[in-house]
Structure formats: structure tokens, C-alpha cells
Amino acid sequence: MSDAAQPTAAEVRAAAEAVKTALDRHLAAVERRSGEDDPAVYEAFNQLAAAAEAYDELLYDRYDEVTPFEIPTAEDSLPPYAGPEEPNAVSVLIRRDYAVAEPQRLRAHAQRVEAADYEDGGDASGTVHGALGILFGEFEPDEIASRHKEFGLEEGDSTLWVTAVEEPPEPGEWLEAPFEGVDPQRVLCRFDVSAVFDDESDDDDSAEADDLQDELGLDEDEDLEPLDADR
Known part of the structure; x- marks a missing residue:
């Protein structure tokens, strides 16, 4: 990229401020959520993802630097959308798993x-x-x-798919097999919740700690101690 095409420092700063604003909006939506599938939370999530992506691109173009975080999007797990540009109807498919704890x-x-x-x-x-x-x-x-613990249940994975359809189906049309025949290319968006995402984060943290121990020349049985603020 030529210097003339690079974003200005002010543009990068504005993008960073947009991320901060999107973070505040996302937190506010989460604090006010009316249920697990609150559309306001999903909207705030998408706005945050878009703001973070824009900032990351500008930061790289201007300073050849990247951010340490990545917000997953539906495109990460779905094929390209091939449904109608202006759907006349949508179907919402939800699955939630629980263990009887x-x-x-x-x-x-x-x-x-x-x-x-x-x-x-x-x-x-x-x-x-x-x-x-x-x-x-x-x-x-x-x-x-929202009350699963009160009922003695333990949450497992959950997913929500929003799929585009040409016309609303006739009453009773799909009741015998409600989850068959879903075309992944007609999925407008999906939202997944799984403990595996937490495990991946823990693995990343552990790998970073191992790298730091190697860099400092520590043995495997030597733990990293926090710094004493009074030293």
C-alpha cells in the first residue's frame, strides 16, 4: 500500500473510539438483556464485531500492527449465503442442551x-x-x-440459526420433522455458545505462559510470581 493510500492517524484514532463506544453499547445491552436470545444483544455484538474489524484493518494499514483479540462472526462457520436478497420469511432454529445436575x-x-x-x-x-x-x-x-440452575439443570452447548425461506410454510407442514432439510447456504446468521470456546481461551493463556517461562529461562516447575507493588 502506498503512503498516499494509508489511513491517517486521526482515522485510526476515530476507529479506536468507535470500538470503545461499541464496547459500552454491548455491555449495556448485556446488562439489560431480557433473555438468552435477546435481539438487542445480538445487534450490539454485530456492531462491536464490525467496529473491531474496521479498527484492526486501519491499525494494520497505518502502523503494520494488529490487535490481540478477534471477535468470531457467523461467516467463520457457515458457507457463503446463497439465499434470497430480500427474504419474505425466516425460520429460527434453536437448540439448547442441559445436564440434569x-x-x-x-x-x-x-x-x-x-x-x-x-x-x-x-x-x-x-x-x-x-x-x-x-x-x-x-x-x-x-x-x-435464565433459571436453569434454580431448576437443577446445567447448561451445555446452545445454538441459534436464522434461515431465509421463500414463503412462510403452511400450518403443520414441517411438524413431523422440524429440523430436517436445513440448507446451510440459506442461514442468514447463527450464534453459538459452548464451553469449548472457554477451553480454547485457557489453552491460549497456558501457551502464552509457557512461552514466557521459556523466554525467562524458568524451569517447568517454577511458577511466575506476581510483582510486589511495594518493591
């Missing part, structure tokens, strides 16, 4: 629901599968997601 807590909540709904109570809450049926029949999925 505390069966007794789960059954206790189900028993309270049964007691409130039936004068003579019921016996479905006596089993884990019965208790799950009662709770998922009583509460919306977003409420269960």
Missing part, C-alpha cells in the same frame, strides 16, 4: 407446579423425565434458560 431440585420444582395446577397433586413429578415434561410444559424456553 440436581434431580432432587428438579423434581421439587415440578412437584410445586403440580400442587398448584391440580387439587389432588399428581405423580408425574416423581420421575426425572416426568419432572422435565412438567417444567418445560409450564415455563417458556427462555425462562428455563
Whole structure:
């Protein structure tokens, strides 16, 4: 890139300020989120990703430097979009996994629901599968997601796909097999949550620590100690 085509220092600074603003907006959206799939959080996420990408490009063009972070986007895990430019309808596919961490807590909540709904109570809450049926029949999925620990559940992976369709399907058309026939090239966007992302971050931190130990000439059994502020 020629010097004439390089961004100015002021442009790089403005892009950095845009990232700061996007960070504040994203945090505010997260603090006000109404549920796991709050569209305001997704919008703020996308704005933050766009601002960070613009800043990274300008920083590299101007100073031949890069940022130490990367915000994943839907394009990282999807083929190129090949659906209609102006979709007439969308389908939203959601999957959330849970482990039954505390069966007794789960059954206790189900028993309270049964007691409130039936004068003579019921016996479905006596089993884990019965208790799950009662709770998922009583509460919306977003409420269960936000209260999963209260119900004795432990979150696993989750994903949300927004796919473009030509026309809204006829009532009952896909009920027999709701998740079959999804075309990845019609996915407008997707959002994934997984502990594997945390594991990757931990691995990166561990690798950085190992590199630093090598650089300082420390043995494997020597830990890095924090600096004493009074020294």
C-alpha cells in the first residue's frame, strides 16, 4: 500500500473510539438483556464485531500492527449465503442442551407446579423425565434458560440459526420433522455458545505462559510470581 493510500492517524484514532463506544453499547445491552436470545444483544455484538474489524484493518494499514483479540462472526462457520436478497420469511432454529445436575431440585420444582395446577397433586413429578415434561410444559424456553440452575439443570452447548425461506410454510407442514432439510447456504446468521470456546481461551493463556517461562529461562516447575507493588 502506498503512503498516499494509508489511513491517517486521526482515522485510526476515530476507529479506536468507535470500538470503545461499541464496547459500552454491548455491555449495556448485556446488562439489560431480557433473555438468552435477546435481539438487542445480538445487534450490539454485530456492531462491536464490525467496529473491531474496521479498527484492526486501519491499525494494520497505518502502523503494520494488529490487535490481540478477534471477535468470531457467523461467516467463520457457515458457507457463503446463497439465499434470497430480500427474504419474505425466516425460520429460527434453536437448540439448547442441559445436564440434569440436581434431580432432587428438579423434581421439587415440578412437584410445586403440580400442587398448584391440580387439587389432588399428581405423580408425574416423581420421575426425572416426568419432572422435565412438567417444567418445560409450564415455563417458556427462555425462562428455563435464565433459571436453569434454580431448576437443577446445567447448561451445555446452545445454538441459534436464522434461515431465509421463500414463503412462510403452511400450518403443520414441517411438524413431523422440524429440523430436517436445513440448507446451510440459506442461514442468514447463527450464534453459538459452548464451553469449548472457554477451553480454547485457557489453552491460549497456558501457551502464552509457557512461552514466557521459556523466554525467562524458568524451569517447568517454577511458577511466575506476581510483582510486589511495594518493591
